[in-house]
Amino acid sequence: MGRAPCCDKDNVKKGPWCPEEDATLKEYLEKHGTGGNWIALPRKAGLKRCGKSCRLRWLNYLRPGIKRGGFTEEDDKIICTLHGSIGSRWSVIASQLPGRTDNDIKNYWNTKLKKTLLPGNSSCPKSENMSNETTNEIRHLNLQQFWASIPTAETYDSGNSACFDTNSNALPYSSESNVQNYDSNGLVPDPSLIISRSMQVSGFHTSGSGSENYSKTSSQDLSGLSTSSTLALENSYGLWSGINGSVKEDGIMHMDFGCESHDDEFLNGFGFQEDTRELAPYLGN
DNA sequence: AAGGACCGCAACCGCCCAGAG
DNA sequence: TCTCTGGGCGGTTGCGGTCCT
Known part of the structure; x- marks a missing residue:
């Protein structure tokens, strides 16, 4: 039936x-x-x-705040990189491009970007053309949200995962300009909801060191980061197959996303300014 | 100018998952 | 624990517009 x-x-x-x-x-x-x-x-x-x-x-x-068309080279790069890493998880990719919808990104990928990635064509857009401003914007993509939004069954600390609303667009972006106060339905949520959800994010606690390197906003208190995030990182590593990572002396994880251009500035946008020693076994260190 | 090919995008379809009862 | 229901998501389709011959 x-x-x-x-x-x-x-x-x-x-x-x-x-x-x-x-x-x-x-x-x-x-x-x-x-x-x-x-x-x-x-x-x-x-x-x-x-x-x-x-x-x-x-x-x-x-929905208010929708951006239509006019994808920039920087958008291309983000989409390209994330798609290369996590595949066609359009909603996850869209969560990193405020104002963009998954459908929009999906269409854009299918009609434009996919073609540019065909053998013989260049892969990711050249990053040398990226402005510092853009690089900074990419640098501030909310990696916590990004990782958390990739469901990997064993990823989360079972005691904490439930409090992380992986589907909520209300999770804040660290860049103030990117903050969109709409819930997953695109509606302005009750302010208490925002606070509640922010607290939930804070509740995603972990105990790893080095979390002080995360920028904090009123709605993004990551001070309690613990190994849950590290676990997410570890277990997500499989998803990032093809990415070569290395930890330099500065403690910043540098990754090779397989793009044609290897702009450290950009790559560090997805880098983890967190103690990555626990990743060592996966990184061959 | 006509018509066929191609492209872009809005919308639909159907599957999966989570929550409620 | 099972079933049902609604939400969410990715894949696909169809149509209108544009380009090319």
């Missing part, structure tokens, strides 16, 4: 959304939110659409 359809397909409109539908959905969501139920939403809002369709329309098109 197959599962019941999420909506009555015969009485549901499909295809492109018209401006009126957009307006109705937007107005309803801004007024009432999702109510925690996308399936019931179209009926309440008076739309003849499938709930999933509404959700997609909102997340990919109507």
Whole structure:
């Protein structure tokens, strides 16, 4: 027995959304939110659409703060690097590009980037053209969130993993300019929720040394980093197969992402300014 | 100018997972 | 513990626009 359809397909409109539908959905969501139920939403809002369709329309098109088109070379590089490392985990990649949707990135990859990566073409965009500003921005990508959003069954300390909301876009970016106060539905969450979630992140505790190198913001207190993050790092290493890593005297992990250009500035953006000694067995040190 | 090929993107489909009961 | 339901995600499709011959 197959599962019941999420909506009555015969009485549901499909295809492109018209401006009126957009307006109705937007107005309803801004007024009432999702109510925690996308399936019931179209009926309440008076739309003849499938709930999933509404959700997609909102997340990919109507949600405030959406950036459309205009991918920069730096965006390309981030996408390229992350895709090369974790594959087509579009939502994870999108979480590192504020304002971008997974669908947008997926489309961009399928139509543009994939082609540039075909044999004979150059791989990652040249990093020498990257501005210092951009490099800094990449450097400040929230690696905690990034790692945490890669589910690896054995990755997390079972006692702590539950408190880490891997699906929440509300997890802060360390770059203030990147902070987007929308929840996973793209709706402005209750402020207490932000605090709550921030506390949850803080609760992702670990005991590793060197965590003081993480920049801290009010919503990103990583002071309690423990071996959980290190475990995540260790177990995620398999996912990063093909990446050569080495630990230099400065304690910063330098990785070779397999890109054509080996710009340390960029690579260190994904580097871990944390004591990586526990990685030694994996790094051949 | 016409029409076929190609491209980009919005939207759908269906599977998987987590949570509730 | 099992079943059901909704949310989330990646893959795929279809259509409209643009390019090329």
